[in-house]
Amino acid sequence: MLGFLHTGEASGYELLAIAEEVVGAFWTVTRSQVYRELAALSKRGLVMPGDAGPRARVRYHITDAGRDAFAEWIALPPGPEQIRYPLLLTMAFGGHLDRACLLSYVDQHRTVHQTRLRTYQARLESTGIDAYERATIAFGIRYEDAVLAWMDDLPAILGPADEPPAEERDPATREGSG
CATH class of the missing domain: 1.10.10.10 (Winged helix-like DNA-binding domain superfamily/Winged helix DNA-binding domain)
Known part of the structure; x- marks a missing residue:
């Protein structure tokens, strides 16, 4: 404040x-x-x-x-960044979700990131912002670009769509085993 x-x-x-x-x-x-x-x-x-x-x-x-x-x-050195992105947490356990459901979450987040990217781009073009705010906005643009590129790469990263959920692939996770 x-x-x-x-x-x-x-x-x-x-x-x-x-x-x-x-x-x-x-x-x-x-x-x-x-x-x-x-x-x-x-x-x-x-x-x-x-x-x-x-x-x-x-x-x-x-x-x-x-x-x-x-x-x-x-004047103190800033601490390390802390990424808390709920979609990444869901993605980490995505093998337990229906792929269509997981990708629908990605699409919802894609819309948010596209909107933020447009907002940052418009702000960067506006007058009256100092170099430090410009640097912060430039980071935001690059971050949103990176997230959107990652989302574009997800189909290749995730592999074939017909792969069964984790429960069906790993017998140790089935109810009653073990």
Whole structure:
């Protein structure tokens, strides 16, 4: 939240919208998390709440201590990425699913990734984004391209469509064996 407040005051609602737009595709931010974090940052003196505005929304601004805390945090080396892609988890156990069902899940995800790719491409062409946001969007484009290419390659990777489910191939997984 401190990073987003560098550009000016914002309510929790506005911060959530900004976070979803800027980092939402690769970093999950929930409404409850935003308000919980704002309360904690306020308690530590890193942000200050202002007067309630329209719809009783409180706008927050970053304090000097908040700027210092952000500067310390951003200077730390980032940790390793953590991929949590539910489709990959399903794919890992895909041998236990009907192939048509599995591929329908892939098609549903393909639509999402195509939409994100178009969104990123349009944003990259817009004016008013700095080099750092441009670099982040460029990563998003390459990521979506890679996921879509992987989806295109799946028929060859998965092999023949007539292969039986894992339960039928592996006698050890059958009920009553073992």
